[in-house]
Amino acid sequence: MKKMGFKEFLYIVPVLFLIGVFSLWPVIQSFTYSFFDYRLNDQTKSELLLSEKFNVDLYSERSFYIERFLNQSMPEITDGEDRQQVEKLIADLNDLNQQFEGQEGVIKISGDVTDQVKNVYESADQLVAELSETYELVQEENLPLLIDDIQNSLVQSNFIGLEGYAKALTDDRLQYSLGVTLAFTIISVFLELVFGLGMAMIMNKAIQGQGFIRVTSLIPWAIPTAVAALMWSYLYDGHYGVVAAIFESLGFIENSTDLLQTSLGGISAVILADVWKTTPYMAILLLAGLQNIPNTLYEAASIDGASKIQQFFKVTLPLLKPSILVALLFRTLDAFRVFDLIYVLTSGGPGGATETMSVYAYKVMFGQMNFGYGSVIVMIMFICVAIIATIYVKVLGTNLMEKN
């Protein structure tokens, strides 16, 4: 094999670039987010801040009004010393304003300036409290609020370290969603494997109509999950859905509305929809594996007097093991991160009974715009996926990589 020189290296540059920017960088970034109280809809937390910052816009607007109201109150203030103090405060406020002349938004400031802002806040707070005892000030109720905003214009660091993870440990909703995800993954992948294997063996026997069976099997896999989910939400509908009606008449459920309105009904409904969509795909993967098993092995087994069941356990299963494990690995990971199906079919309802971790993370991130805690959930998912993948790869050995 040829050694890679510079020219050959160019072949893989685009892949490195795309994977780096759109796959690896976001993972590292999500990891970073999880240590911050990072919310896009809260101006004081909409940035990752390791140190304090200063909100110039807020400060200049608030100080403008404070100055104005104090100036308007001047005629009321009769004591000479008080007047001096007010003038000094106005001068201090202006002094800060001049320092930030021409700057806007949220900026970085030095520790000295931080102290200066804090001092101005404290003296203003104290002064206004004193003055309002003796005089009738203009906008007396609002002044303290405006002065509070001087302090608020110092944006605190939103670095919270492991607090997000600590919160996750006590978050019942997260634990429940982990349970739902695991239940969904284990049950649906198990059913898909059993039905898929059964179907693969039957398809392997069918000589006529292989093409037709293949097309029919591929369509559920090929249509968008969102479309399948919407279709099933119609079939499950409590009043007009035919599947709900059939289940009711078969006695699976007491009432046709139970399917989407009870916890057990909801989780069964999403599992059934997933099994419908994915079993054919599983069957096709396993069929390819079955077709690689030489028929002579079965002939030899039957000459040795092995029954059909013995043949299945002693010949089919061992030889099919690599195919089964690879199919299981990818199906398990797919099921674990399930999103579209549940988001469109039940939105995690009823009452969170079908809310998987992906759906929960999505709601926290894009419903509440809380990217910090959303990333914590996502990182926990990432850890789970890593554990699942490691277990499978340990079982698979080097099978996955050995081809190369």
Add this chain to the structure above:
Amino acid sequence: MAKSKHPNGAKKWPFFTVLFIYLAVVVFPFFWVLITSFKSNGEIFGDNAFGLIPQNPTIQHYVSVITEKGMLHAIMNSLIVSVVTTIYIILVATFAAYAISRFEFRGKNVLLGLILAVSMFPQMIIVGPIYDLFLSIGWTNSYWVVLPYSSITLPMAVWILVTHFNQIPLALEESAKIDGATPFQTLFKIVFPLAAPGVFTTAIIVFIIAWNEFLLTITLNANSKFHTVPVAISFLRTQFEILWGQVAAATIIVTIPTLIIVLLFQRQIVSGLTSGGVKE
């Protein structure tokens, strides 16, 4: 071969029964939705909700899905996004897979492991930072969404293509070199024509994955002007009243392109799906 094991036809019928039930279960939802799409609202929400035959067949739902809900526009968006994704992913993945298959370099196994790992991790993990990135450079609500699509399509594409390149014998390239072909001539005249079936298979799989993508589009492109089919169709449900007739019609409309692709390319799809997983 299987036939010889069952000389008497009597033993075969359980197989066919199970096969028939399987096909019926797989097809039934589409069949039912097709019926519903031709029923009037009065029938869907009334006495004929469970009837097999529409009493007054109507194409009203198809008309309103196309004219009012912009389903054709969504199909157009899906086509643009999927075709662009397929083209650039195939270009990038083909070169990378060729290099991985043919050249020796340090960190090759790391690269392969990385690609495999990317195909495993939950997509949700990349969405937050990419949303942030797109927001800050003004790429939300645009077709730039195709770039993050690489995260879900590229690993699969590289993986399938490496398998295909590994099956092309090295000797052909060596003899081309001896005959005085430049590396690029070898690549374009020998390797690519031989790899074409594999590349084509990969392209179809990439196209289907891109066509079905949901999460990135719904988060990055909130504006309905850029909604692809899966996202546009999911919004039919979030109305306060769900018009099942329109849902059914939309489902049928968007299933047709998939059906055509599957009908035409079933062999390639199956070989693509199995080449990553099944070992010979």
